[in-house]
Amino acid sequence: MGKVRHILKMLLLLLAAAGAGAGLTLWALHALGADTDGMSRLGRGVLKAGGNEWKIAATEHFTGYAPSAELVELLLRKAEHASREVEIALDIPPLTNHAHCFLITDSNLWKTVRQRGGWRTDGRALQYGNEFVLFIPDAETEMEDSIPHEIVHFRLRQVYANREPLALEEGLASYLGWEITLEWHLGGGKIITRVQPRLPGETLWSLNELVSAQAYDQNADRNRAFYRQSEEWVRGIVSLIGPESLGEFVRLVFDGEMTWDRALREKWGLSDLQMDKLSAIAESGK
Numbered sequence: 001m002g003k004v005r006h007i008l009k010m011l012l013l014l015l016a017a018a019g020a021g022a023g024l025t026l027w028a029l030h031a032l033g034a035d036t037d038g039m040s041r042l043g044r045g046v047l048k049a050g051g052n053e054w055k056i057a058a059t060e061h062f063t064g065y066a067p068s069a070e071l072v073e074l075l076l077r078k079a080e081h082a083s084r085e086v087e088i089a090l091d092i093p094p095l096t097n098h099a100h101c102f103l104i105t106d107s108n109l110w111k112t113v114r115q116r117g118g119w120r121t122d123g124r125a126l127q128y129g130n131e132f133v134l135f136i137p138d139a140e141t142e143m144e145d146s147i148p149h150e151i152v153h154f155r156l157r158q159v160y161a162n163r164e165p166l167a168l169e170e171g172l173a174s175y176l177g178w179e180i181t182l183e184w185h186l187g188g189g190k191i192i193t194r195v196q197p198r199l200p201g202e203t204l205w206s207l208n209e210l211v212s213a214q215a216y217d218q219n220a221d222r223n224r225a226f227y228r229q230s231e232e233w234v235r236g237i238v239s240l241i242g243p244e245s246l247g248e249f250v251r252l253v254f255d256g257e258m259t260w261d262r263a264l265r266e267k268w269g270l271s272d273l274q275m276d277k278l279s280a281i282a283e284s285g286k
């Protein structure tokens with residue numbers, strides 16, 4: 001890379017959308033190197049750390065970087081699919097910025113990238129501006145929903161400057177990330193499941209703690225509980241107000257118009273009993 005300005009040649013071709021949604025065209029990028037114009041220190045650093053190993057391709061909204069052509073294709077198909085699904089689920093406008101997504105499968109490369117650090121991370125990805133970096137170790141089925149999960153974060157960041165409480169953002173990423181993954185596989189006639197070990201009681205958060213958290217917990221077990229409980233809390237909200245109201249709820253809370261509990265009580269008329277039920281769902285950590 002260096003300071004040399006690389007010329008990007010895009011060849012429109014190939015890989016017409018095969019079953020992964022209409023209108024998705026992958027562009028294979030034949031370039032002397034990637035186009036780093038407008039990239040942040042994160043993107044440039046990751047590109048450099050991966051050296052000549054990156055395979056690069058692009059779709060309408062994303063440029064993908066991965067260690068093999070197959071993975072770039074999967075990454076881009078999932079990213080475009082998830083982005084559309086998030087728009088529908090949260091009633092947000094279509095993506096206007098072009099994003100760069102890097103998929104790392106090599107743990108040493110991930111370590112190198114993380115050590116340059118200072119980037120926001122929820123443990124399995126780094127995001128900055130229009131760039132995000134995902135670490136999915138080979139054959140890691142547990143992280144099946146990583147791409148849609150990060151796309152939810154990415155799309156929320158595009159639309160809402162303030163995304164508090166953190167449990168709502170993380171809960172949405174986990175809840176929608178998983179629902180989108182289920183849809184993705186159902187489209188291919190496949191049903192997937194995930195194994196969720198029971199959370200030890202001492203790691204559980206009260207709902208009050210959950211919605212007050214402003215940062216990820218340094219303790220891995222507590223953090224695992226934070227993710228799971230945030231997801232169940234959001235799933236509980238959806239069950240009470242209906243999926244068609246989720247976008248409106250998120251807008252009210254992230255735009256700061258109403259606190260989450262006031263929105264549920266006043267806008268959707270939830271009773272004390274229903275609010276207690278929601279607490280019980282979030283706090284059970286099941």
Ligand SMILES: [Zn+2]
Pocket residue numbers: 122149153170173174
């Ligand atoms: Zn997350």
